[in-house]
Structure formats: structure tokens, C-alpha cells
Amino acid sequence: MKKIFSKHYWADKDVEQLVGQMLITGVITASLVVLIGGIVYLTQHGQGGVPDYRVFKGEGAGYTTFSGIFKGVLKLSTTEIIQLGVLVLIATPILRVACSLFAFILERDKLYIFITLIVLCVILFSIFGGIKG
Amino acid sequence: MTILTFTLILLAGAYLAGLLGSLTGLGGGVVVIPLLTLVFHVDIRYAIGAALLASIATSSGAASAYVKEGITNIRLGMFLEIATTIGAVMGALIAVYTPTNTIAMLFGGILIFSAAMTLRKKNEVALTQGSRLSELLKLNSDYPVNGKKVAYKLRNVAGGFSLMTVAGVVSGLLGIGSGALKVLAMDTTMKIPFKVSTTTSNFMIGVTAAASAVVYLQRGYMDPGIAFPVILGVLGGAFTGSKLLTRMNPKVLRIIFCIAITFVAIEMIYNGYQHKF
Numbered sequence: 001m002k003k004i005f006s007k008h009y010w011a012d013k014d015v016e017q018l019v020g021q022m023l024i025t026g027v028i029t030a031s032l033v034v035l036i037g038g039i040v041y042l043t044q045h046g047q048g049g050v051p052d053y054r055v056f057k058g059e060g061a062g063y064t065t066f067s068g069i070f071k072g073v074l075k076l077s078t079t080e081i082i083q084l085g086v087l088v089l090i091a092t093p094i095l096r097v098a099c100s101l102f103a104f105i106l107e108r109d110k111l112y113i114f115i116t117l118i119v120l121c122v123i124l125f126s127i128f129g130g131i132k133g
Numbered sequence: 134m135t136i137l138t139f140t141l142i143l144l145a146g147a148y149l150a151g152l153l154g155s156l157t158g159l160g161g162g163v164v165v166i167p168l169l170t171l172v173f174h175v176d177i178r179y180a181i182g183a184a185l186l187a188s189i190a191t192s193s194g195a196a197s198a199y200v201k202e203g204i205t206n207i208r209l210g211m212f213l214e215i216a217t218t219i220g221a222v223m224g225a226l227i228a229v230y231t232p233t234n235t236i237a238m239l240f241g242g243i244l245i246f247s248a249a250m251t252l253r254k255k256n257e258v259a260l261t262q263g264s265r266l267s268e269l270l271k272l273n274s275d276y277p278v279n280g281k282k283v284a285y286k287l288r289n290v291a292g293g294f295s296l297m298t299v300a301g302v303v304s305g306l307l308g309i310g311s312g313a314l315k316v317l318a319m320d321t322t323m324k325i326p327f328k329v330s331t332t333t334s335n336f337m338i339g340v341t342a343a344a345s346a347v348v349y350l351q352r353g354y355m356d357p358g359i360a361f362p363v364i365l366g367v368l369g370g371a372f373t374g375s376k377l378l379t380r381m382n383p384k385v386l387r388i389i390f391c392i393a394i395t396f397v398a399i400e401m402i403y404n405g406y407q408h409k410f
Contacts, residue, residue, distance in 0.1 A: 020201035023193045023339070030190070031368060038140075038361035046137035051358065056176035058353030065351070082357035089186060089364065090346045092193050093339030100211060111271065115212055119340070122218040126344050131226055132351040 015103040022099050026092030030085045037081030044078060094123055136358065139173075144362040146172065151191065151370020156383050157390045158251045158331070160310045160338065161191030161367045166240060167397045170410065175359065177233050177410050181308030182354030185346045187367040188310040192338035194368060195375065199332040202277065206329055209272045209287075209319075210336045213297045217315070217341040220301020225348040228306050237405030240307050244398035247313035248391040255327040256320050259285035266290040276329050285326055293323040305345035310338035 062068040063083050072080025097119055104112040125131075150164035162184035169180035199205045228236070263273050263286025273286040287293075296318035304311040312334050319330035349355060377383070404410060 016200050016203055016205075016207065019207070020197040022197075023200070024197035027190055027194045027197075027368070031365060034361055034364050037357070038365070041357070041361065042137055042140060046135060046140075048136050050134050050136055050139040051356075053173070053175040053179055053356070053359065056178045058178075059356060060353070063355070063357060064353050079357040082361050083355070085364070086186060086350070086355055086357070086360050089189055089193075090343050090350065093189060093343045096193075097211075097214070097340055100207065109271075112208060112211060115215060119211065119214045119218055122215070122222060123340070123344050123347070126218075126222045126225070127347045131222065132348055 015100070015107075018103070019096055019099055022096055023092060026088065026095065030089035030092065032085075033088055034082050034085030037078050037085060041078035041082060094120075097123070140358070140362045143169075143173065143359070144366045147187070147363045147366025148370040148373075151187070151367035151372075152374045152377075153370070153390055153394075154191065154367070155371040155374025156377065157248070157387055157394070158312075159247055159394070160188060160312045160335075161371050162186075162188035162309045162342070163244065163247065164394075165363060165367060166308070167244075167401055169359070169363075170237070171397070171400060171404070177237055178354050179356050179359055181228075181236075182346075182349050182356065183359045183363040184308045185342045185349060186355065186360055186364050188308075188342040189339050189346065190364050190368050191371040192310060192335050192342070194371065196332070196336045196339060198375075200336065204276050204328055205332045205336045206272070206274050206276075206325075207336070208270075208274070209325075210333045212270055212272065213294065213315075213318075213333075214337055214340050216294050216297035217301035217304065217337055218344040220298040220303075221305035221341050221344040222348070224302040224305020224307075225345040226305075227302070231306065233410040234405040234408050236307060237410045238402045239303075240309075241398040241400075241402035241405065243303060243307060243309070243311065243313075244401065245395050247311075248394045248398070250313040250317065251387060252391055256324065256330075257326055257328075258324075259283050259326050260287060260324050262286060262288075264288040264290060274329075276326065278328075283326075285329065287319075287323040287325050289322050289324070293318045296322055301341055301344075304338075304341050305348075308342075308345070308349070310335075310342060312338060 069083045101116040154161045165184040166180045169175040267287045275282045275284040300311045300314035315334035319325045
């Protein structure tokens, strides 16, 4: 266990493997969640008419907020399960940045810890900054 | 039309879009917007939401392979992500005040530019003399060529950084990866070998798209009924494309596709001009 926290254990190569693995796991997880939600959605609503996508109405809170999506998932509502997959997909590159931060901390690379923190702050600002307009 | 038929047709269309995006090097999201707006008559805002998801999916999927091979310059990517994410957030903010017809015309313009960029001559020369700033920021690195490590250095970091901000704004405003602008910044301005610049650009697209995707998700641009076939279709198409690319050199195909894309772009511009969006 001690080894994991030593500086030399994490050469650049290992970081690359870790980041690569992280990205592919995220994409596969997201696709599976979307696929499961999608198939059940089709069996339940497949015969219904297509909503009029020509007119932009915007989605309701059920699809646009964390709490809305999770509430729907707990009720096993298929559209919210698809949205959960969407959330996992969007989270994948953000987690990748967090993962790099961890790697730069272990490498004690102060400059890049700082640079990565800036990127994370920008993303957090866009999530919580209330800029949806 | 029932939801089932709509989903199946969209799935097939998204598959072709992913395949086309992968073979031309334009990326997964770019072809999704004309597909949804021109073929399915979906409002461009839903199309932008879906395209962002397609960009994140294909770039993350492809990036995982390049990163493991050690081609991607992670430090350079991270440094330039400051520019692209700030740009993306600005783009998503500007989008609220931009009429959809203007967005459609801008999109057409960027599409033509991107198609032209994929046909340009590529930079394969590795610089041996880098700028002071590139040393300071530890951006110089090496990459594998036929099993051997080739070192490269880069210059004009400030110029590349500014162009990346523009790429970020375009990405946030139009919902695309804007890989062409990113490559322009790295390849042409910072003089990075094209294999490194294309993979590093691809690596950055996911984070850039995510920065504006979280805004668009909250704005209600992402509809599960569209997201579901688009994500799966584009990913499948991009996967097939990457397998095909290892077996053939799609030079002729690329030219044909790029001409086709240009016509699509002109139609987007024309429709935007006629206020059809």
C-alpha cells in the first residue's frame, strides 16, 4: 500500500495507463446505462408518437437537475435512466481531470497541480455558477 | 411516425455520422447537427445538446487508446484546457443571446473550414529548438514513431493559447469539438508534429465539451429520446471507422466526403439565411 503513495511508483507511463483505462471505463459504463434505459424505454413507449422536436420547449427539472434525474432513476423511470447515462458520459472527462490532478500531486509537480486546479475550477464554475441563463 | 421507427432511423443515421466523422477526421459530433436539423427537422438546440454528447463519447473512446500508446501530450493538453474550458463557458454564455439562425450559419462556416483543414498538408517535422515558455511550462516531450522515441519542442505558446480560447468559444457556442481549430493552434502555430497535435486535440475535446455540456444539460437541451440513439449510433460508427482506418488509407474517400460535407454546410448557411431555424 505504501508503494502506491511513493513518488517513483507513478511514472508518467502508469498515469497514461490509468487515464486511458478511466476514459474507456466511463464511456462503456455510460453506453451500457443508456442502452438499458433505451431498450426499456422503447418497449414501454415505442408505439407512441414522436414528440414534436421541431419546437424547442426545453426539458423539465426531471431531466436537467441531479436530484430530478436521481429521483426518476429510483422510480425506475426509463428516460431518467438514459439521462443518468448522459450524466456518466459528461462526468467521464471531468473525472479524468481529477485523476490527472491526483497523478500530478503524487509527482509533486506544483506547476501542473496549479494548472489542473484552474481547469477543475472552470468546470465547477460552469456546473454550479448558475450560468444556464 | 412512432418512437420506435424514429429511434431506429436516427440510430442508423447516427451510426453513419460517427463513421463519416471518424473516416474524415472531423469528429463524431459535427455530422450529427446537420443530420438532426436538415434530415429530422429537430430544433438546432436539441441538436447541439446531442452533438456535444457525441463529441464527448467519441473523443473519450479514441483518447483512451492514444493515451495508452504514449502519443498524447498530457501536460500540453492540460495547459491548453485552461483556454478551451474558459472559452467553452464563454461560448455557452454567448449562445443564449445568439439567434438560432446565426448559430446555423456560423456552424456552416466552421464546417467548411474544418473540411478544408482535413485536406491540408500535415506538419511532420519535430522542432529541436523550443521557445523559453515551452521549457518553463514543461511542454516539450517525445512520441513514438515506428517504435522509436522522437523528441519535439514547440514554440509560440501564447499564440497557440489564444487560438485555443477561440476554439473553446466555438465549441461552446456550436456544441462541437472544433478539433480543426485545435489542430490549427497546435500544428500550425506551435509547430507540433501532427500525430501529437491530432491526438492531444482529441484528448482535450472531451473536457472542452463537458465544460459547456453541463450548462446545456441544465438549460434542457438534452433530450433522452434523442440522446439515446445518437450516443450509441455515433459510438458504433466511430468504432467501425477506427477499425477501417487501420486497414485502408481513405485519401480518396476523405476528399469525396469533404466535398459532400461542404454542400451540407452550404445548405445550413442558406437555411439559416432564410430563417428556417
